[in-house]
Amino acid sequence: MQDKVKITSSHRVLIVALLAAAFACYLLVAPYINSIVMAFIISLLMFPIHEWIEKKLPKAPNFAAFLSCTVLTFIIVIPLLFVFAAIVQQGSSFSQNAYQWVTSGGIQELFNHPWVVKGLAFVNSYLPFDDIDPKQIAEKAAQLASTLGTNLVAVSAKILGDATNFLMNFFLMLFVLFFLLRDHDKIITAMRHILPFSRSQEDKLLEEIEQVSKSAVMGSFLTAIAQGFAGGIGMWLAGFPGLFWGTMMGFASFIPVVGTALIWIPATAYLFLTGDITWGVFLAIWSIAIVGSIDNILRPLLMQGSAGMNTLMIFFSLLGGIHLFGLIGLIYGPLIFAITITLFNLYEEEFKSFLDYQDHH
Structure with missing residues (x-):
């Protein structure tokens, strides 16, 4: 039996100083925390590949980690460049077609459609809003179309800025990933040494973090890719334009509740109003039966089984994660929920006798 550690005043001072120093370190790395977290999660996904490379190069850990990072770059960056170029081309073509449609009176024909006339009459009669004037909307659309070129330049500059920011974050993430892959065993050993748990509890906690990190990435991003495709x-x-709107649907799938409906419902309505009833019915059925079923089946399937998280917990973890952290919250939310549940399970095991005694008295 090991002697219990007696907490002295010097220990308390040391713990407070350590917490203050840790908080100061957090403030230093806070602007880059997303890149660090993504490097950690990708290191878990990449580790089987890195382990294979490491076995081939047992005496060159630096080169093995460099090769793994290079493989990841080719897997992610190169395909993204081709897709981005195709998206820009299709988006530009779509914008030009939209401009021609608006300026040639297409929007006025749309508002003269019997369904639109009846719908606007209903809205203006029964709903507590100001009357919707089709002429004002047409004028706004014409103004938007006339400034489309300027808007495209602004959007292109924004996209270019986002792409530059993405590349900077990506290379920072690669830098962190290199050290995580190279020093994987040392990092795990250090974490085990610092955590005040038994070896079985450490195994359970670390395994849960790994499992949830993988499932959050797979559940969110693979679902988005599948729905976008x-x-x-x-x-x-x-x-x-399939690639452009497929990409938009992939991004929309990250939005809880509404998701891809933000894209396919207006597109279906447009087809109905322009007389393409058959294709409108097809798109509605395809989107509900195929695209919708991917979200309802694939996401829970990929994310379930983590620390006993059910579909309701997964939903709120995603919703709350996005609200608090933005897009990266799709990973943070499930991770926080799962770690909390795992800690509750450890608490239940540690105080089992006391809890059983409480139940019977």
């Missing part, structure tokens, strides 16, 4: 096919078949 399926949605892009449906939009292409219905006559829209």
Whole structure:
């Protein structure tokens, strides 16, 4: 039996100083925390590949980690560049077509459609809003179309800035990933030494963090890719630029509750109003049956089984994560929930006898 550690005043001072220093370190790295977290999660996903490379190069850990980072770069960056170029091309073409449609009176024809006339009459009669004037909307659309060139330049500059920011964060993430892969064993050993848990509890906690990190990435990003791919096919078949709108549907899938409906509902309505009833029905059925089923089946399937998280917990972890942290909250939210549940399980095991005694008295 090990002697209990007696907490002295010097220990308390040391703990307070350590917490203050740790908080100061956090403030230093806070601007880069997302890149660090992503490097940690990608290191878990990449580790099987890195382990294989490391076995081939047992005496060159630096070169093995460098090769793993290079492989990741080719897997992510190169395909993204091709996709981005195609998206810009299709987006530009779509913008030009939209400009021609608005300036040639297409929007006025849309407002003269019987369904639109009846819908506006209903809205103006029964809903507590100011009357909606089709002429004002048409004028606004015409103004937007006339300034489309300027808007495209502004959007292009914003996209270029975001792309530059993405590349900077990506290379920072690669830098961190290099050391995480190279020093994986040392980092795990240090974490085990610092954590005040038994070896079995440490195993459970670290395993849960790894499992949830992987499932959060797989559940969110693979679902977005699958929905974007399926949605892009449906939009292409219905006559829209498939790659551009498929990408938009992929991004929209990250938005809880509404998701891809933000894209396919207006597109379906446009097809109905322009007389393409058959393709409108097709797109609606395709989006509900194929694209919607991916979100309802694939996401819970990839994310479930982590620390006993059910679908309701997954939903609120994603919703709250996005609200608090933005897009990266799709990873942070489930991770925080799962670690909390795991700590509750450890608490239940540690105080089992006391809890059982409480239940019977």
